[in-house]
Amino acid sequence: MAAQTVREGGCLCGAVRFRAEGEPLNVRVCHCRRCQMAMGSPFFARALFDQRALTIQGDTACYPSSEALERVFCKACGTRLFSRRTNGSATGVALAAFDDRNAFAPTEHIWVSEKLHWVCLDDGLPQYPGTVPP
Template identity: 80%
Template sequence: MGTIREGGCFCGAVRFKAEGEPLNIRICHCRNCQKAMGSPFFARALFDQRALTVEGETGRYPSSEAVDRVFCKVCGTRLFSRRTNGTAIGVALATFDDRNAFAPTEHIWVSEKIAWVRLDDDLPQYQETVPQ
């Protein structure tokens, strides 16, 4: 069994466990993430969906054909971005109990970055997604 990291929403009604290491850790600056998170970007750790267990009642909103946004139905905390094809789920970094468990390794969709956001962390930046 791999490392298990836990987290949850603001009110505690939803708790989750993520097992193992994330596939990647990115900051997304796309407009969908900005709107869904109510923030200039979405900092998240991407896991295989099978690595995540969730307890508590969540709601979901289909923000695109490919992604559902998952939130706590009680307090509204935005927790996950779940790919509808069943492959991966992005977990908001600040929702982990140890909010320093992961550090982002790159920025994606900087072409849609809010103008006043300054990226001076020396991480790789991609205009859209990471090239294949």
């Protein structure tokens, strides 16, 4: 049996470290207004992992940004690291928080109906006005 891929990362100050095992469920860039506000950025680029594949060490805090998601960040430096589904099923990990920030490349853009007007999407990836269709 082949060894499972493990990728690690953490926050700016190093107080929080995480470990993600295996491959993500998907890798997307979200342009919704909640992600913009939560990240303080034009979008949230993240890899979605099954909650059981993620191990987090360090002192974090969270904010419930909706009924479905809570945003998790380092208590010491404030680095925004995760969007965790409140049902416990999955966690989105900020791509830039991985030690190898090029470990994953997004495969699609979601909620482009809410993207900032000056953001130009010319990467050739699929774009969806809302979430990905079923």
